[in-house]
Amino acid sequence: MSGEKDNTRHFKTGRFTMILTARKVSIAITINRLIRFGQKLPWIGRRIPDSLYGHQDSKTILLILANLYRLIRRLMFKALYIALLVAFSFTAMEINEQPTGSFNLDAVLTLFFFLSFITAPLVYSKALNLDIGTDLMMVDQLRADAHNYVPARIYERKIIDFGATLPFAILLSLHEAFTLPQALLILLLQAGMKLIGESFILVSFSLLRRRLVNAYKILSYSLIGLGLIVSLIPMIMISLKIYLPFQRIVFHPLFIATVLFTSVISIRCIQRYRHYRELAWGTVVHYHLALEKVKPKQKQQLFGNADQWNKNLDAEALRSDRFTGLTGYAYFNQLFFYRHRRFFRKKIMLRTAIAGLAVLGLSVILLLTGPPPDVDLTGQTFMLPLCFFFAYLLSLGRAATAAMFANCDAAMLVYPFYRSPSVVIENFYLRLRKIMWYNAPAFSLLALFAITGDILSILYQSGDPALVNWVMVPPYLLTVMMMWLFFSFHDLFIYYILQPYTSELGTKSKLFSIIQFAVYMLSYLNIMLSDVQITTYMMIVTALTLLYVALGLVSINKFCWKTFRLK
Known part of the structure; x- marks a missing residue:
């Protein structure tokens, strides 16, 4: 006992x-x-x-x-x-x-x-x-x-x-x-x-x-x-x-x-x-x-089929003498994007087609119905906040950074010279220009979508160009340009400053997931701003984008070569 x-x-x-x-x-x-x-x-x-x-x-x-x-x-x-x-x-x-x-x-x-x-x-x-x-x-x-x-x-x-x-x-x-x-x-x-x-x-x-x-x-x-x-x-x-x-x-x-x-x-x-x-x-x-x-x-969610892009490349894509006028990492990046141009082209064409169909569909609706009778065409914006969410969906930045890692950086980051400050910063700016270039067609049509819905809608109703508030076209273009800059910069900035991907093509960064979700929610909540004052919205988007990009560039120049590592 x-x-x-x-x-x-x-x-x-x-x-x-x-x-x-x-x-x-x-x-x-x-x-x-x-x-x-x-x-x-x-x-x-x-x-x-x-x-x-x-x-x-x-x-x-x-x-x-x-x-x-x-x-x-x-x-x-x-x-x-x-x-x-x-x-x-x-x-x-x-x-x-x-x-x-x-x-x-x-x-x-x-x-x-x-x-x-x-x-x-x-x-x-x-x-x-x-x-x-x-x-x-x-x-x-x-x-x-x-x-x-x-x-x-x-x-x-x-x-x-x-x-x-x-x-x-x-x-x-x-x-x-x-x-x-x-x-x-x-x-x-x-x-x-x-x-x-x-x-x-x-x-x-x-x-x-x-x-x-x-x-x-x-x-x-x-x-x-x-x-x-x-x-x-x-x-x-x-x-x-x-x-x-x-x-x-x-x-x-x-x-x-x-x-x-x-x-x-x-x-x-x-x-x-x-x-x-x-x-x-x-x-x-x-x-x-x-x-x-x-x-x-x-x-699949992070990379799609990006890790398969290096397979079945034809002889034309593997030619290395096409950009003999370029040197260093300008040549390196140009060669990478050229070899995978077919895959990038598909994504660009798909996004451009979606934006084009949106413009065409809006034009048809306006031709058949005209704008709502209670719309104040001079004081409020209806399409710009909606365009912010569309910009999130159309941006090629997430697909581009995933392709960069899966087909290039995952192999190159094992070498110390590729992680040196000058190389990392140079590659960032070269890639930023390329992503902005890839996003340009879809965002151009997105600007046309916003202008058609908010400014040209009265033209569909009356047929008189004199009634159109043409003065508002440049601010609209500027605001969509800020969206273009924000989304082109954001995905690449987060990629370089966090480098969330692992060598097994996964991610362990909770902060990366939180930021991505926060940007999605921010974009989605813009849909609810259908009655916001147009000048207020334009000023907020422009000011916050410029501030974010400025702080981001400072962070890139000071820290990205420390954080851009293989995990």
Whole structure:
């Protein structure tokens, strides 16, 4: 008996130790990422030595920053969740044309009950969703004992969730319908439901593993599907003006006793579960298989067929005596673009054809209908903001930089002379001119599209050239030229200042993805500026483009030879 007690005590101590170890590893990863991020910053990066990675005593400030960052991120996610609850409840009310002028607490609580008490325990269980960072490193690389590690992480996640939700429970207690003990009880019951969800998933996995080869994957997808179905129930209820009596259910003694009693049984199940190792390795294998499937898709998304451009080149394309008048990297780049002219020509012609069809289609529409009768043709612009989004879609910069890396730079960056400051900067300016030249046909038609829609539309209606505000043509041309400059410069600038691509034709740069998404959103949001004052819009586009290009050129001349490296 004493031996069993010692083993049990050792088992519990091992799990507590595992929680501390996982926290240390997780925080160390966050700190090292902060150091790595700081080393990439201009001016500051050179002052951060590599030796800082190993100096534990000097990481106190970074430790505080890392924990503060984690706390803020967790609170932001909880705040976002509550905001989404409110937004979804309003959306459900609007489906049935219910008045949404006042805040409907019953609708929000109905949605909260289904999502927090049922969907979240099913979909966001820790046992079935180990983190791709800390957890996979501990299980896959550091070979942590899954029978100690997974239960420890389950308990840790519930404690963290409880602490992160505590401030919002206190805010809820300020509402006249709830007291502080009631708000805290909701948190306790929510944690209990999550423990019940964990045990339900563990038991389900035990049953499925005997009958199905790929039990982990099937269980994961089944729970996601079930969670989506459960999430639709409150939306339908709210749209039908049916609200769950949240307080009568949650604060009912029978409900409280059932949840607490089942939670105790769930904890016992979590403690005695025997298949953690198989479950954890199912997560590891599933992650690595998913990663292998994503790589080709990511490569296709980033490069398309650019990595195939060097294949099947004809003898004419391989001639090296065509540009004998050029020397150095002017010759080098001209030869590269000439050898791949057929592929670039296809992309240029496609974009030009799309822009041309847009101009033709707009002209036909104006000939048949004329401009809208309530349009103020002198004070507002309708087409220029739309053209900004079109410019994002038509720009050849992303395809050109991908082709440069896949067919040239991936091989050349291994040589030190190719990474020297003079070579990198010279190649940047040569390539910038070429990309602007490639973008010129499509952007010329884009300018014609904007001028046709905003300035020449009155000509289609009246047929009188005297009514056309010809003075506005040069500002329109200037604004589209700024768009041409921005998108031609931006893609090449980001490519040189970040160099996000790896030798395997993938990308590891999260900053690159964030910037690309931000530019896309900026372009898309321009569509909503249909009633902006024309002079204001032109001034903003022109000023910001010139400022961005100026700062970008300074950065290129100072830093790009340091950042343009093979990863």
